[in-house]
Amino acid sequence: METAVKKIGNSAGVVIPKPMLQEIGAEAGDKVDLRVVDGRIIMQPIVKNVREGWAEAAAAIAAAGDDELVLGDFANDDDDTEWTW
Structure with a gap:
């Protein structure tokens, strides 16, 4: 496919078809x-880790004091039943 390099400010760009x-x-x-x-110009997508940034986000939530349990502790109906192994 032939295309043209277009001026964009002090740089240049190429339209890449979908x-x-x-x-x-x-x-x-x-x-x-x-x-x-x-x-040759090689272009590759930057694939980031699915959980990238989670640790920092969790630390920020904790620092803001917004890390309390949503549901809190709760029991199951049969928690007082003795289990047999």
């Missing part, structure tokens, strides 16, 4: 890694 983005598993707004290898 089917090509889908082929690499990316969509508009995703972060990508760009690098030059042997005179």
Whole structure:
């Protein structure tokens, strides 16, 4: 597919068709890694860890004092029954 490099401020850009983005598993707004290898521009989506940032978010919630249990402690109906093993 032939396309043109377009001026965007002091930089330049190329419109990437949606089917090509889908082929690499990316969509508009995703972060990508760009690098030059042997005179070619290589673009790959940046795949982040599913739980990335969870520890920091949990720490921020705890620091704000908003980490109390939602349901609290509760018992099951048969908790007072003796179990037989």
